[in-house]
Amino acid sequence: MFLHIDAADSTPVYDQIARQVVFAVAGGALAAGDLIPSVRELARELAVNPNTVARAYRELQAQGVVESSPGVGLLVRSGAKRACQRARREALRQRVSSALRATLDAGLDPDEAEALFRAELDKLCHRYQRPGESA
Amino acid sequence: MFLHIDAADSTPVYDQIARQVVFAVAGGALAAGDLIPSVRELARELAVNPNTVARAYRELQAQGVVESSPGVGLLVRSGAKRACQRARREALRQRVSSALRATLDAGLDPDEAEALFRAELDKLCHRYQRPGESA
Amino acid sequence: MFLHIDAADSTPVYDQIARQVVFAVAGGALAAGDLIPSVRELARELAVNPNTVARAYRELQAQGVVESSPGVGLLVRSGAKRACQRARREALRQRVSSALRATLDAGLDPDEAEALFRAELDKLCHRYQRPGESA
Amino acid sequence: MFLHIDAADSTPVYDQIARQVVFAVAGGALAAGDLIPSVRELARELAVNPNTVARAYRELQAQGVVESSPGVGLLVRSGAKRACQRARREALRQRVSSALRATLDAGLDPDEAEALFRAELDKLCHRYQRPGESA
DNA sequence: GTGGTCTAGACCACG
DNA sequence: GTGGTCTAGACCACC
Numbered sequence: 001m002f003l004h005i006d007a008a009d010s011t012p013v014y015d016q017i018a019r020q021v022v023f024a025v026a027g028g029a030l031a032a033g034d035l036i037p038s039v040r041e042l043a044r045e046l047a048v049n050p051n052t053v054a055r056a057y058r059e060l061q062a063q064g065v066v067e068s069s070p071g072v073g074l075l076v077r078s079g080a081k082r083a084c085q086r087a088r089r090e091a092l093r094q095r096v097s098s099a100l101r102a103t104l105d106a107g108l109d110p111d112e113a114e115a116l117f118r119a120e121l122d123k124l125c126h127r128y129q130r131p132g133e134s135a
Numbered sequence: 136m137f138l139h140i141d142a143a144d145s146t147p148v149y150d151q152i153a154r155q156v157v158f159a160v161a162g163g164a165l166a167a168g169d170l171i172p173s174v175r176e177l178a179r180e181l182a183v184n185p186n187t188v189a190r191a192y193r194e195l196q197a198q199g200v201v202e203s204s205p206g207v208g209l210l211v212r213s214g215a216k217r218a219c220q221r222a223r224r225e226a227l228r229q230r231v232s233s234a235l236r237a238t239l240d241a242g243l244d245p246d247e248a249e250a251l252f253r254a255e256l257d258k259l260c261h262r263y264q265r266p267g268e269s270a
Numbered sequence: 271m272f273l274h275i276d277a278a279d280s281t282p283v284y285d286q287i288a289r290q291v292v293f294a295v296a297g298g299a300l301a302a303g304d305l306i307p308s309v310r311e312l313a314r315e316l317a318v319n320p321n322t323v324a325r326a327y328r329e330l331q332a333q334g335v336v337e338s339s340p341g342v343g344l345l346v347r348s349g350a351k352r353a354c355q356r357a358r359r360e361a362l363r364q365r366v367s368s369a370l371r372a373t374l375d376a377g378l379d380p381d382e383a384e385a386l387f388r389a390e391l392d393k394l395c396h397r398y399q400r401p402g403e404s405a
Numbered sequence: 406m407f408l409h410i411d412a413a414d415s416t417p418v419y420d421q422i423a424r425q426v427v428f429a430v431a432g433g434a435l436a437a438g439d440l441i442p443s444v445r446e447l448a449r450e451l452a453v454n455p456n457t458v459a460r461a462y463r464e465l466q467a468q469g470v471v472e473s474s475p476g477v478g479l480l481v482r483s484g485a486k487r488a489c490q491r492a493r494r495e496a497l498r499q500r501v502s503s504a505l506r507a508t509l510d511a512g513l514d515p516d517e518a519e520a521l522f523r524a525e526l527d528k529l530c531h532r533y534q535r536p537g538e539s540a
Numbered sequence: 541g542t543g544g545t546c547t548a549g550a551c552c553a554c555g
Numbered sequence: 556g557t558g559g560t561c562t563a564g565a566c567c568a569c570c
Contacts, residue, residue, distance in 0.1 A: 023241050107158070
């Protein structure tokens with residue numbers, strides 16, 4: 001399963017679920033017409049309250065990412081991919097922007113902000129790309 | 136006054152106040168022994184409830200940033216500067232790190248993350264440094 | 271319920287609540303994973319304002335004794351017991367130490383301090399152990 | 406001067422002053438008819454607000470420990486010594502008693518309370534009586 | 541139902 | 556004047 005809940009994250013669980021579904025559609029892991037996991041199944045897998053999953057799904061329906069097919073489940077809508085990519089881009093942009101704003105507000109100059117950014121990026125890349133993996 | 140409340144910010148008002156005091160101490164705007172603004176005065180200036188300011192100040196006391204001098208006010212503690220600088224650095228580091236993690240989790244590769252970062256940094260710098268100002 | 275408020279005690283109500291929860295964890299009356307009484311419930315039982323209980327609980331969270339499970343309640347954290355025992359021991363030690371220091375500062379010699387201590391201990395033990403109960 | 410202010414002590418400064426005068430009378434450091442330091446002089450020595458000293462002296466007058474001699478100052482009253490000794494005894498008794506009560510309330514049994522007491526007494530005696538000093 | 545934030549206003553202790 | 560405590564009640568997010 002492509003979903004994971006981060007208890008340390010301050011964003012609500014239902015938001016984490018909805019966001020990850022959007023990102024999965026944006027990245028192609030979920031394609032138009034695909035069935036997403038049932039509320040009960042996902043709730044069991046993630047060990048969260050079914051109401052929480054249901055709320056995430058409700059928001060995804062409201063955003064037009066999925067649609068209900070009675071008796072079948074929730075399907076990824078045909079036009080959803082492009083919208084999800086836009087949403088993903090915007091969400092990331094906002095997050096990066098606000099982190100930068102906080103940094104500059106705190107009195108660091110752009111060079112220091114950049115150094116901070118590079119240090120963190122290097123740290124994180126070691127998790128995604130083991131040294132020597134990609135020549 | 137060095138404090139401003141951002142109503143759009145989802146972080147609680149009392150947290151914004153406490154954080155900005157910590158940053159002011161880290162940056163030297165407030166030095167050891169300085170009296171910070173009184174609860175009532177700051178509440179009036181920021182147009183918030185005195186209890187909200189009091190809560191921010193209570194947390195600053197708990198963190199050891201300020202200490203109460205009964206009948207006088209709250210004073211910046213002598214050893215606070217270094218701790219505040221550490222706290223500021225760590226807060227910024229965490230924020231940048233989590234923004235980057237979200238970016239990479241979403242499937243962007245490091246180059247795309249960097250491009251995103253640069254674009255936002257350039258946007259923000261125009262607020263801090265008018266074009267052509269510094270060669 | 272294991273909690274009681276002593277109105278005659280000059281220590282704040284929220285402190286009495288927090289301390290008693292710490293002591294309950296230290297003594298095993300509350301175990302890791304246990305749900306502590308809800309803010310509203312405890313406020314009703316003790317006949318104090320919910321905000322007062324909330325403040326006690328906030329401090330317990332800050333101390334790492336309990337953690338919030340959104341929509342569920344406050345749970346005793348897994349590692350809390352040992353820390354609570356340490357905190358309890360230290361609190362008692364400080365109190366005894368300061369009473370003794372005051373006694374010696376006042377000019378009583380150690381033997382007089384000891385006599386005073388024994389007299390009070392005997393007085394108090396009669397509340398905990400009826401005369402003749404234990405040889 | 407026999408007075409010292411402990412900033413770490415949570416009891417108010419004026420209380421510390423008044424108490425120490427009472428203890429000085431009880432111990433004979435101040436005798437009936439002695440003049441206690443003037444408000445201004447003591448305030449300067451202790452580096453506290455004159456109002457604070459004045460308040461301490463007001464309480465001492467109310468308790469009948471000192472009396473005003475217009476144009477001269479405040480004198481220790483003739484009958485004060487015995488009352489001060491009683492007050493000192495009672496203050497210490499209460500403090501020891503409340504420390505013991507807290508200890509027993511916390512679940513320690515009398516033997517543990519005694520062990521705690523002895524440990525602290527030994528610690529403190531090393532400050533008052535250097536090893537080998539009194540055989 | 542849960543906790544979390546905020547407002548409003550009273551009262552007290554200290555200087 | 557200062558901070559500290561407590562009450563009362565509103566609104567929100569989450570489950």
